[in-house]
Every structure is written in structure tokens, then in C-alpha cells.
Amino acid sequence: MIVMKFGGTLMGSSQAIKHSASLVVSSVKGGESVVVVPSAMSGVTDMLLKIASSASDGDIAFANDEIALLRQRHLSTAVDLGAAPNSSTVEKLLGLLEQLAQTVHGIGLLRELSSRSKDLIVSFGERLSAPLMALALEGQGVRALDLTGGQAGLLTGDDFGNARPLPEAYERIPERLGGLFQQNITPVVTGFIGETRKGVITTLGRGGTDYTATILGAALNADEVWLWKDVDGVMTTDPRLVPEARNLEHLSYAEIMEMAYFGAKVLHPLAVTPLQDKGIPLRVKSAADPSFPGTLVTSEPRAGEGAVKAVTAIRNSAIIDIGGAGMVGVPEVVSRIFNVLAQENVNVLMISQSSSMANISLVVMRPEAKRAFEALKNQFEGGEFVRTFELWEDVATVAVVGEGMRGEKGVAAKLFNAVAAEGISLHMISQGSSELNISFCIDESEVEKAVKAVHKAFGLERQMLATKDG
Ligand code: ASP
Ligand code: MG
Secondary structure: OEEEEEOOHHHOOHHHHHHHHHHHHHHHHOOOOEEEEEOOOOOHHHHHHHHHHHHHOOOHHHHHHHHHHHHHHHHHHHHHOOOOOOOHHHHHHHHHHHHHHHHHHHHHHHOOOOHHHHHHHHHHHHHHHHHHHHHHHHHOOOOEEEEOOOOOOOEEOOOOOOOOEOOOHHHHHHHHHHHHHHOOOEEEEOOOEEEOOOOOEEEOOOOHHHHHHHHHHHHOOOOEEEEEEOOOOOEOOOOOOOOOOOEOOEEEHHHHHHHHHOOOOOOOOOOOHHHHOOOOOEEEEEOOOOOOOOEEEEOOOOOOOOOOOEEEEEEEEEEEEEEOHHHOOOHHHHHHHHHHHHHOOOOEEEEEEOOOOOEEEEEEEHHHHHHHHHHHHHHHOOOOOOOEEEEEEEEEEEEEEOHHHOOOOOHHHHHHHHHHHOOOOOOEEEEOOOOOEEEEEEEHHHHHHHHHHHHHHOOOOOOOOOOOOO
């Protein structure tokens, strides 16, 4: 059994959906059981978020115009895929669009948007796209049934906007989907969304369709999970920064997770976690070139792979620096710092503390930096512990990733030599004891130069050694 995820671009038009469906069909016709997990059509989730916020600002007219565009796009796609005007697919789409309009109307009247109603609104993207995929599969001779995440058994907690699967989801999913395979029906399960025990719709966070696919893969003990993309696979770096970037044949779960956190928009950061215990392989595959192997992700790095596999960059980061002799030997200060950031719901990308403890530097995303900085100042200003506060906003964070760095000597020296040779100065450095990642901050204006130099220093443009154990 294979779980196949299709991103928004691969669901973006009737043409794209037909092609995506053909990739499913060729596996099904080859005797494979497939679960299909589509994203919303490209751009739709962003549009729904805009609809939600304009409705809560009272601009229902704008929201309704956007809903009309969604109606037009989904209905014309259904017709292109062969749906008759009074077919069950068209009825279903119209029903969903009507529900969406009513929900938006309610939000417009209340002028209030909770994270719970926001999840309901964005869920329409995948709920509208899944029937289109099912239609395309039927059109190519494969029996298919579209289900919401909740209908497929994906139970979550009620942490709206960022929901996590409940343990019982892993029992309920095979109960809900098992019967379909026996009847030779291919399930098409909406990505991104789940349901609480009370049946309220939740979302797994942006990019959550990846996570849906891996949760289903683990629950069903799938042989593999395939993420179909409009690129070849996961690359050594962003090809827009470095034209020599190339596809990575293989990564470990830990490596791809590290890359997901560090700006290489490869997948939802938690997506590999459901696969780890069972060791289910993940493949990132190119829809344009299905015979290309793409990137295989498994538990262990392979013999012969380089110490550094990839270099990623997060442009819009910022450094917050907190210092003062009063911090020395006062562990309570550290806990207060993190409490403040947690209350403000700010994610910390990177931390560094000198061993004297007189200074702590934190890297956060720039849009959150001011808020975090002000909150920390409020907490400590005028107190005895912290004397200096600094905020640097034009910073980029560069990270090199690879499990092979563990125990390997000279990696950091080579890395920082390459950066220094370009005349770039470092504002902050961090390496965890897992030695999976070395990250550093530089001026944002130097990010391209730095990434190019590091990519070259580690020879990432060269083909990885062929290994026999794959
Ligand atoms: N449609 C959702 C998003 O745009 C989920 C996904 O595509 O993975 O974030
Ligand atoms: Mg995505």
C-alpha cells in the first residue's frame, strides 16, 4: 500500500488534477492499493484566510466576491473533468460553497474570528478539492470515494490551527478505510484537516497535507508514503540561490526534519514523526518525471554519504540579545525569558549562551521580533538582572545539515573558513550536541554569497557516491 500526497500546484487545474490522477491510476492498475491525499487547489487556502479576515472586519462584499471566484474555479474544473450539471459531485460542491457562504456571513455579523471558525473556513479548500480528485480517478476507470479527515478517522485534539492527532486516530483510521480496499475503492482523504472527538473540524497547520499523508501511512502500515511535487525532489539548497544545487537521492528522517525547520520548504516539520517508529520510507517524487527516483527518506543515513548534505537559509530572521552581569548564576532568568516568549507565542529558531551566562542571544522570525523584544524588555527592564537589550533585524540564518557531521572532525573549520574567505562576519553561531546541524547568523545582504560559498566548500554540487545498500 502506498499513500500519495498531491500539493496545491498538482491540484491547481483540471489538467493538473488529471495528470495527478494518472499517477495514482498507474499504481492502482499495477495492483497496488493507494490512498490519495490532496491539498486544496493552489492559492485557495490563502484566499480562504483572506475571506475569513475580511469577513471579521465586516467586509462581507469582498468575501462574497472571493467566494464567487472559488465557485467558478471549482465548478468549471468539475465540468472539465466530466461532471454533469446535476451530478452528485456538482451538488456536493454547491452544498459546500453554500455552507462556506453561510459561515462567512455569520462571521461578518459577529465581527469575530476565533481560531476554531478560522479552521472551519480554511477546511473548505481541501473539502472542495478532494471530490475533484475522486472525479478524475473515476474518469480514468478507478473507483474512488472522497472523505474528510474526520470521516477517515483522523481524530485530533482541539488545538485549532495546529492540531495534533490523538492516539486513537491510529486505530480508527484502519477501521474507517479498511473496508474500502476490500471493495477496490480508492480513498481520497482531504489533507490538512482532522476532527475533534466532538466532530469539530481542526487543521494541522500550514502545509499539513504532508502530515495527513504520513499519519494515514503509519495508521495503515503503508509500505511507503509518496509526496508528489512539482520539483525533482529535495535539493542540496535553493536552486534560485545556487544554480548548481542538485537533487538529494537520500536523507534520514532527522535530516529532512531539520531542513523543514530551517527554511527549506520541503515538508511540514512534523510530517516524518508518524513514520519514525515503524520505519516507513518516505519518497519525495516529481510529478513531471515520475520515473525519476526523487528523494528517499529512511531512518538511517547511508554509508558513503558526505558529512554535510544540504545548506538552507532563512532570510527574514532577527537576533535578540539580552545581557547583564546580574544574569550570571541565576537560572531563573533563563526560565523567565522562555516563559515570556511562550506567552507571546513566539518560536525561537536558535539560542546561544556564553558560558559566563552574562549574555543570551535568541533568533526569531522577523515578523515576531518586535513583539518578542518589547515583551522581554517589559519583563526585565528596571530589574536587577538584565542591563542590555538589543534587537538586530536585518539578519539571515544559514544552516548546514547532515547526520554525518556527528563525530567528524573539521566540519566547522571548513564551514567558517568558507564564510570568512568571502569577508562575511558572523553574528551568532549554534550547534546542538546532536551535531546534525550547524547554524549561524549573518547580515541578510550576504546570504546569497554565504550559501554559494558553503555549497561549494562541501562539494554539494557533485553527485553523491552511489551506495549498494539502497
Ligand atoms: N492547503 C493547506 C496549506 O496551504 C495545506 C497544504 O497544502 O499542505 O497550507
Ligand atoms: Mg506543502
